[in-house]
Amino acid sequence: MFGYATTEAARNVPSRAATTLVVSGARAVETSTHDERGPTVISAAPEQITSPLSLAVALYFLSSGLLKLVTPISVSRLLLDIGISPGYAPALARAAAVAELVVALGVAAGVSPASACALVLLALFTAVLVYAVRKGSNAPCGCLGDVGSGRVGGGAVARNAVLAVAVIVAWGQAVPSDLTQIVTGIGLAALLLVVPEGIQIVVDVRAARMDLIAQQE
Secondary structure, eight states, X not given: OHHHHHHHHHHHHHXXXXXXXXXXXXXXXXXXXXXXXXEEEEEOOOOOOBOHHHHHXXXXXXXXXXXXXXXXXXXXXHHHHTTOOTTTHHHHHHHHHHHHXXXXXXXXXXXXXXHHHHHHHHHHHHHHHHHHHHTTOOSBOOTTTXXXXXXXXXXXXXXXXXXXXXHHHTTTOBOOOSHHHHHHHHHHHHHHHHHHHHHHHHHHHHHHHHHHHHHHO
């Protein structure tokens, strides 16, 4: 009888020890335990990868969404130019702005579906721009609301293409906390916001000069 009880107690010792180790291992970064079934390893979750490109993309969509929401006239005019009903154009402009704000928050958090939504938005915006160009529209592109003087054209389409590449490269990566990467991300966002506007202004000035020369001849 006593021998049987001693044997049963000995059999239960590894299970209790393994349980203690597992509980303490849950508080450790990395702990290995051993029981009758073999070693068990508990590891910490991997850290979130960050990228300055994610910050640049998030800042662009944040700026674009806020400007469209506050100054939606240019976007509405562009939508009217491509044949959208006056009753729907303002609502669509506001919906686009809200969608950009949601995407900005998701990209900043490193959520992969947000990156996919960003690509969908860029594809839709690019399709609208290309259609407007083919129709001969002279409306503002509305990319940044009423801010900027850029018209629909190659500058805005090129910016969307660059943004799409940035979204793909930074897919699923969160906004960085390192100061150097933050400054880099802000600089990239500024380039995305300013450079295409400048390119479009140069194109518009050149087109106006060519028209003036043609009129003088």
